[in-house]
Structure formats: structure tokens, C-alpha cells
Amino acid sequence: MKVEVVLIDSIEGDNLTSLKNYEENKNLFEINKFEANKNQMLFLANLDNSDEVSTLVVGTNGCNTAYDFVNLGSLIGEKIDQECDIQLISKSNNLDIFSIEFGICISSYNFDNYKSKKNPKRNFKILDSSNTEEIQNKIDSIFWVRDMVNYPAITKSPDFFEEQVEKLIQNLNIKFSSFDEKWIKENNMGGVIGVAQGSERPPKFLIGEYNPDAKKQIAMIGKGVLFDSGGLSLKSPSGMETMKTDMAGAATAWGIITLVAKQKLDIGLKVYTPIVENMPSGTAIRPGDVLSMRNKKTIEVMNTDAEGRLIMADALAYASENKPDIICDVATLTGAAYVALGVEIGAVFSNNKSTLNNFLNSNANSFENYHSLPLEQRYKSLIKSSIADMKNSGGSFGGAITAALLLEEFVNNIDWIHLDIAGPARSRTSNSIYPEGGTGFGVIGYYNFISNEIDN
Numbered sequence: 373m374k375v376e377v378v379l380i381d382s383i384e385g386d387n388l389t390s391l392k393n394y395e396e397n398k399n400l401f402e403i404n405k406f407e408a409n410k411n412q413m414l415f416l417a418n419l420d421n422s423d424e425v426s427t428l429v430v431g432t433n434g435c436n437t438a439y440d441f442v443n444l445g446s447l448i449g450e451k452i453d454q455e456c457d458i459q460l461i462s463k464s465n466n467l468d469i470f471s472i473e474f475g476i477c478i479s480s481y482n483f484d485n486y487k488s489k490k491n492p493k494r495n496f497k498i499l500d501s502s503n504t505e506e507i508q509n510k511i512d513s514i515f516w517v518r519d520m521v522n523y524p525a526i527t528k529s530p531d532f533f534e535e536q537v538e539k540l541i542q543n544l545n546i547k548f549s550s551f552d553e554k555w556i557k558e559n560n561m562g563g564v565i566g567v568a569q570g571s572e573r574p575p576k577f578l579i580g581e582y583n584p585d586a587k588k589q590i591a592m593i594g595k596g597v598l599f600d601s602g603g604l605s606l607k608s609p610s611g612m613e614t615m616k617t618d619m620a621g622a623a624t625a626w627g628i629i630t631l632v633a634k635q636k637l638d639i640g641l642k643v644y645t646p647i648v649e650n651m652p653s654g655t656a657i658r659p660g661d662v663l664s665m666r667n668k669k670t671i672e673v674m675n676t677d678a679e680g681r682l683i684m685a686d687a688l689a690y691a692s693e694n695k696p697d698i699i700c701d702v703a704t705l706t707g708a709a710y711v712a713l714g715v716e717i718g719a720v721f722s723n724n725k726s727t728l729n730n731f732l733n734s735n736a737n738s739f740e741n742y743h744s745l746p747l748e749q750r751y752k753s754l755i756k757s758s759i760a761d762m763k764n765s766g767g768s769f770g771g772a773i774t775a776a777l778l779l780e781e782f783v784n785n786i787d788w789i790h791l792d793i794a795g796p797a798r799s800r801t802s803n804s805i806y807p808e809g810g811t812g813f814g815v816i817g818y819y820n821f822i823s824n825e826i827d828n
Contacts, residue, residue: 375459383406392416397417400414445474448479460472509635522616525598525599540627549581553565553575569656593684594643595703599650600679605677625702637826666689671685689784715796718740719791721776740817747776796811
């Protein structure tokens with residue numbers, strides 16, 4: 373089946389009258405009060421009784437941002453709701469066709485692995501498009517991240533996560549290394565061992581490297597807590613319901629390096645993902661314990677539910693030893709981030725104003741939304757410990773900032789971007805762009821940033 377999607381921003385001139393079978397369908401426009409406004413859509417009647425080609429007229433007046441166009445595309449995909457070829461026909465000015473095509477493709481996501489009745493596939497082929505390969509590469513990374521988030525925790529063991537990563541990067545120019553609990557202990561990663569020691573499933577530390585000979589090198593750390601019960605500082609039952617999401621940062625990091633490799637960007641990228649479970653047991657760390665980290669700094673554990681920063685700290689310290697040009701990280705780190713910004717905006721921190729501006733400018737017209745939060749140095753007093761170098765919780769106020777300040781202690785003065793996606797990593801409700809569950813948020817944001825860093 374083929375659907376011709378006619379994009380118009382006005383009903384003036386010949387925009388409507390030039391449509392096939394306009395005279396026979398003009399009453400439909402009047403009845404439906406179609407005025408070509410943003411997101412208005414109308415299927416025209418097929419008067420030749422043919423099912424081979426359908427025509428969908430779509431209003432674009434009022435679409436201004438990348439999000440508007442991605443959302444429009446996703447609504448088109450939702451409206452068509454079946455596998456088909458799509459021909460876009462533009463009668464509008466200043467359309468972001470790439471974002472429309474991207475939106476159409478992203479609307480096809482489906483995770484029905486655990487349903488007895490499978491949902492019908494909605495694969496769309498955009499005809500005569502020059503964007504197909506890039507869009508498909510981006511969609512593949514985003515959908516992989518979503519799948520990994522959506523898998524239940526009982527399935528999502530460290531071994532399972534490693535297996536899925538190996539499948540993801542096969543046939544790509546990415547060197548993969550997997551390290552076990554013994555290696556982690558030998559490398560003095562007290563945070564990773566400490567968080568993992570309450571679980572029967574031993575931790576892993578996964579590394580992926582792309583283009584190590586490139587002039588510019590970026591390190592990417594992703595938080596990989598496969599399930600976060602809170603440890604002995606146990607979460608409430610409702611607070612635990614979505615904690616299979618707490619590995620979204622690690623999944624995002626692998627989605628990014630895969631996309632960078634497929635797009636053959638002329639930049640080096642090395643991914644580090646500590647993979648653990650945070651569980652309560654007789655072997656779990658306790659509030660008041662002190663952990664020795666990779667860089668020999670010590671952290672007093674005040675709250676075992678502030679565990680992500682512990683494993684991230686070790687990975688950041690380890691990555692900084694290779695002296696990359698920039699260190700990036702991505703994590704579902706703090707509820708405080710989405711208390712501050714809501715659940716659709718990623719919180720961005722940096723120790724370098726220029727690097728921060730580069731990230732924000734790279735995403736100024738992106739369908740992903742980011743906002744910076746201050747790395748307020750005076751708040752370091754909130755994570756000062758009386759018996760260790762620092763403590764892992766600064767209390768109720770400014771929680772996203774104090775968590776970022778702790779991470780800053782482990783980047784060794786290298787330019788650094790910290791992305792807290794605790795809000796937007798998971799959609800609480802379903803819409804055409806983001807069905808309920810994992811979103812893949814962060815893949816596009818970091819890809820845009822890395823692409824722009826090639827020439828900086």
C-alpha cells in the first residue's frame with residue numbers, strides 16, 4: 373500500500389484545489405473544519421475504489437520547532453497505522469522534512485515481547501528520501517535503548533546486558549571489552565563493588581572503543597544499575613516499580629557509540645559502563661560504611677539509595693586516566709533533577725562554560741529538550757564528611773547539584789558534561805513520540821554534541 377501525504381500550510385491558492393479529486397472531497401474539508409493548522413489531518417475518499425494509493429492531507433501552519441515537526445511526523449505515522457510506503461508531497465514553505473520523516477519512523481516503536489497477542493508491525497518506507505540511512509541509524513539506537521529499559525529486571529542480568537551489547541555492535545568498528553568482579557576489585561573500584569555486593573548477580577564493567585586514532589577523543593560513562601531497590605535504604609514499593617529504568621544511562625551510552633560508528637564520525641569515542649544491581653541482603657553495604665574509590669578518594673555512604681554516583685565516580689576516575697579531550701556522562705541520577713525541570717527536560721551540568729554552551733547550542737533546535745543547572749561550588753559543604761573525603765548524599769535540597777558536585781571530584785579537571793536524565797529517560801504516559809516506558813532520550817542530544825565537537 374502507498375500513502376501520499378500532502379503537507380500544506382494554507383487552504384488559499386491552489387493548495388487544496390490542485391489535489392486529486394478535490395471537487396468530490398471538498399465537503400470533507402468543510403465538515404471537518406480543515407484549515408491546514410498544525411496537526412490537522414484528513415484522509416481523502418478513494419473514489420476509484422482502489423486500495424493501492426491513499427491520500428492524507430496534513431496541516432503544517434504553526435509548526436516552527438524541530439519538536440513540532442517530529443511530533444507532526446509521529447502523528448502522521450499514528451494516523452496511517454499500518455505498514456506502507458509513504459510519499460511526502462510538500463505544498464508548505466520552510467518545512468523540516470528530516471524531522472517529519474524521523475517522527476514518522478519513531479512512531480513505529482512497539483515492545484510486545486511479553487504479550488500473548490502481538491501488535492501488528494508498523495514499518496514505514498519513505499519514498500524518494502535522502503535521509504533514510506541516517507534516520508534509520510538513529511531510530512535503531514533509540515529503539516535498542518528503549519528495549520533495554522523495558523526488559524524486566526529478572527531478565528536483565530549483567531550477563532544479559534553484555535549479550536545484548538555484543539549483538540548491538542557486531543560488525544561495527546567498535547572494540548569491546550568485558551571485565552568481571554575480580555578485575556573490578558583489583559582496580560580499586562570500591563563504588564562498583566560496594567553497590568553490587570548486596571546482589572547475587574556479580575557486577576561487570578563494559579568498555580567499547582571507536583576510532584582511537586582520531587585527533588579528538590571523548591569518553592562516555594553510562595550508569596548501569598539494572599535494578600535499584602535502594603539497598604538497605606530501601607525504596608517504597610511504589611518507588612521500586614520503575615527501577616528497571618535505572619540502567620538507561622548505560623544503554624544510552626551504547627546507543628550513542630553505535631550511532632557514531634554507523635555514521636562514521638571522525639572522532640574517537642570510548643564508552644565505560646559499570647553494570648550492577650543494588651539489592652538489600654546480608655552482604656549489602658550499610659549507611660555509615662566508607663568506600664575507597666578508583667582515585668583513592670573515600671566516600672562515606674549515608675544513603676545506599678544514592679548508589680548511581682558511586683559507580684559513576686569509579687568509571688569517571690578510570691576514564692580520566694586516559695586524558696580524553698572531553699568526559700561525558702549520562703545517568704538517571706536524581707529525582708531532584710526532575711523536581712527542578714519536570715519529566716521532559718534533561719538537566720545538564722559542566723565544569724566548563726564553553727563546553728556547556730556547545731552542548732546546549734548543539735541541541736537548540738532539537739526535539740530533545742535540555743536546560744543547564746548550576747554546579748554551585750558552595751554546595752560542596754553539603755557533601756563534606758567528618759570521617760571520609762566526602763559523603764554520598766547532601767540532603768533534601770539541591771540534590772541534583774550535590775550529586776553532580778560529587779561526580780566532579782572524579783574527572784581530574786578535564787572538560788566534562790554531566791547529563792541527568794532521571795525524568796525524561798522514561799515516559800509516564802503514552803503519546804505518538806514516546807510510548808509509556810523507555811524513551812531513548814539522550815541519544816540524539818549527545819550525538820548532536822559529538823558531531824559538532826569534530827570541528828571545535
